[in-house]
Amino acid sequence: MILQLPSAIFLDMDDTILNATGSVDCCWREACETYAPQLMPFTSDALNAAIRAYSSWYWNDADRHRRGRLQLELARREIVEEALRRLGIDRRDIAYQLADRYSTLREAAIEPFPGAIDTLHRLRDRGSRLALLTNGNAISQRRKIDKYGLSSFFEIILIEEEFGVGKPDQRIYLHALEQMKVGPDEAWMVGDNLEWDVAGAQQVGITGIWIDLEGAGLLQSSIVKPDRIIRSLAELMP
Ligand SMILES: [Mg+2]
CATH class of the missing domain: 3.40.50.1000 (HAD superfamily/HAD-like)
Incomplete structure (x- = not known):
């Protein structure tokens, strides 16, 4: 000692x-709930699961992590856009809005x-x-x-x-x-x-x-x- x-x-x-990072779960959930009505028939939970899965993959690499954290808002936009695309949703406009909403919520919660x-x-x-x-x-x-x-x-x-x-x-x-x-x-x-x-x-x-x-x-x-x-x-x- x-x-x-x-x-x-x-x-x-x-x-x-x-x-x-204590607010990560609730911020993603809230951002997904906000935009789910525009992405029917996908539920908020389905969006959330897809984003979280792609996000874990994205951040689980030292080089991507470094690039991402130096341009955090941009990285989050790319993550959401790609996660939605994997669900077959090609809506960059909503992806970026959802990611930005998440960034705003995260910053406020820290x-x-x-x-x-x-x-x-x-x-x-x-x-x-x-x-x-x-x-x-x-x-x-x-x-x-x-x-x-x-x-x-x-x-x-x-x-x-x-x-x-x-x-x-x-x-x-x-x-x-x-x-x-x-x-x-x-x-x-x-x-x-x-x-x-x-x-x-x-x-x-x-x-x-x-x-x-x-x-x-x-x-x-x-x-x-x-x-x-x-x-x-x-x-x-x-
Ligand atoms: Mg630390």
């Missing part, structure tokens, strides 16, 4: 500070996890130096940072699109260490993604702490071995 806080803590944003902002305050009050390392495109990541006033907590903010590469490319962690003037043994990286936030950080010697959002524990087959597993940011406090 690690009891002392290190000199620097690098934090992920989505699904670490902000509940970013909010900090209970206690997350309070933990940032407490870490800062204890003198911990914080960096934010987040993958994704600049506009949507900056919008979230601004909406919740996150920039005041962080000495540096590195966003994949602005920096040029994202996690788990080791250049982003090395840049953060250099900017903060700390060694890897003086830093933790904390986040929900085993590959990006744990393995990526560990490869340069940073302690990798995994937030197990689901609470399901680490799969026995996991190649990535976090230095520590927590359920929420508040557990970081000694």
